[in-house]
Amino acid sequence: MSRKVSASTRIRVAAGAAALITVACTASAVAYGRSSGSGSPSGPREAAALTGSAKLSRTLGDDITFTFDAHLAAKHRMDPAKATGTFRFSHYLDGEGAWAKGRIDCLVTGGKVAVATGVITAGDLPGAKGKRVGFTVHDTGRNDRLGYSWAAVGSPVETKDLPKCVSSAPFERVKNGTGDFRVLPWQPDFVG
Template identity: 75%
Template sequence: MKAPVHRRTKVAAIGAALLITAGATGSAVASGDPGSRGGGQREAAALTGSAKLYRSLGDDITFTFDAHLAAKNTDDPLKATGTFSWSHYLNGKGAWAKARVDCLVTGGKVAVVSGVITDTDLEGAKGTRVGITVHDVGRGDRLGYSWAAQGSPVETKDLPRCVGSAPFEKVAGGSGDFRVVPWNPKL
């Protein structure tokens, strides 16, 4: 026995509505809030990703960030957590370093992060604070670092937290995936 037309129409409409709802929910969950980590609450600020810098001589320079400011610490960028690292090699010579984040401030697509070097093969750099600035513009990201004028992180004695230089270096084409979550402090 065939179901009446109006009953089949209702069943089809309810099925379609359920599919649309499930699809919308799945899309929302998949896209997420750009600043959420796991639980769905937006973190106060973040800088993540990695990239190689462009140098005409062929230097191999890579920076990687995993810096976060939790929502509960919105008013205190000195409570940022995470790490960042970099390496710089040319013709087999160079160094690498890893730092523990001690400050993160972001605004729009610009982030300034600082940290103390915890591990490195650069003599005299361990325990030194460094700062890095990233401009996340998608294609054409830029980066700057506190030791730009001195030539080495070893030379940046007594650097205050959250100090970096203008992002003057260019990211090599196709290598960058920096992501900045803008800070919105309660003012």
């Protein structure tokens, strides 16, 4: 038995399918916006962000972890020094090492690269409390990279008078399967 379908029925089916696709795409966009810290769907997204946690890849077996929750609100889009959030890092080898945490005081991102600084507020690394440290993250989606301001001097304690939003190139690699960093690109007014 053959069934004839009229042109108007085909148009209604196509329109219904298009409406379903539109609803699905809109729902996905809203969910993505919320997960990237953009707030409500009707509000502006935050100006920049660096989030996530991962361990670095070291051949000697060092256990090095960095964690970031740094954000630049939409209303402070033109002032990276108004960034807020936290950072934490630890470095252990054969049971010896230290950890530190602090508050973010600057964040600039460009594409998938972020540079952030913050002041150490707690930890067990002698002499580190009150020191500003910097971090650079390259979010590649896989095999992220990370750098830190004390790369050339060996310890955050040895860094003297570090300005805000200054760090080294992201020369370290993240160990596969240990986490991921996410960078939300900065969109200042003067960039078209």
